[in-house]
Amino acid sequence: MALCAVAVLGGAAALVSIARFAAGAPPEIRTRLGLERSVPGACTLGRLLARIDADALDRAVGDWLAGQLEPADGLRALAVDGKSLRGSRTHDPVAVHLLAAVLHGEKTVIAQRQVDSKSNEITAFRSLPPPVGAGRHRRC
Template sequence: MPDPRARRGIRHPWTALLTAAAAAVLAGAASITAIGEWVADAPQRVLALLGFRPDPLTGLIRPPHATTIRLVLAAADGDALDRAIGHFLQERKTPASGRKIIAVDGKTLRGSRTAKHPAVALIAAMTHSGQVLAQRQIDGKSNEIPAFAPLLDSIDLTGAVITADALHTQHDHATYLHKRGAHYLAVVKRNHPALHESVRRLPWRDVRLDHYERGRAHHRDEIRRLKTATFAHLDYPHARQALQVVRWRRDLGTGKLTIERIYLVTSLPPGAATGSELATWDPRPLAHREPAAPRP
């Protein structure tokens, strides 16, 4: 991480300040004030481990003031910090057997909304086990779509499968992933009416069942059935298969039954993944999300 401060008057190392802020957040600090208080109360041995230098005369470490931390965090390049952390995590990750599955999703930074500024929105790429590989802040005047390719530029996508919600079912995204040597599993909704209608009208009744799953969670019984269909042509770049996922949910309290049909397309060729694997990679796994839950 480059240090943007002028050399004159520097008292604390740049990396120590950033590391201290990160440690404070991991310890539960949710504001600049709380970060400053955590650093001020940190024992001398902790400050030394964070990288702060002791006074040459007294041998004691004087913690930075909360104002110093606030100015440092305001001056830090958020995207550069995300890239640095992403590279660090990719170097540390344990090589996994099988195909690499990466989920792209947006989120709102908790506690970032103020009276004068909207909440900070982020887009992240993470493994399905929850390990974040890259993250970027979304332009307040835009949305996640333009940030998709820049987010993934720093990640080796060769042979990976990228999953995302329907917002990222974009022709440009599919073309980008193909050029990077990756595959996609894209949700198709009615915001792409022609594509949705083409997939919906496939002869699903005649397609054999590839996966069946039943479970109980969140006070409801759930059943999920998955079918895959191969087609010769579909108006979506490099698409090779379509998927239909049907979910039955019965509320254990009210007895109400709901049925939801979801359609997806993937660039994976037939036989490249089993029905169970595709169900595992589904961006909306069984018992994890409500049918129409708004993003936090």
């Protein structure tokens, strides 16, 4: 996962690009990523990413980001909006559509959920993970 994150931050946009990034990374970077012995190929990366529970990963990242925020003295502004992900449409004619909750001041996505394409975002708001959709409060 760390390899994928670092490679994407470095401009990789496909599994082959991530594998090339790993193969061409300096030895100290490969060591820090746990790739001292071998470098995964694109097929291995694809199998890994296919097995990940995207919702659980998203909740974990959102919770971690929310935990990094300084406590607020008052209310924080929250924007909720839906977006279709560019490049997510493959054999299915419909692209992946996400509903995301973003803290304005911090510009941080604290929760998101895949929803039906161009669904009613007001009713889809309830599908966001707690605390956003359920009305519970998180330390933010």
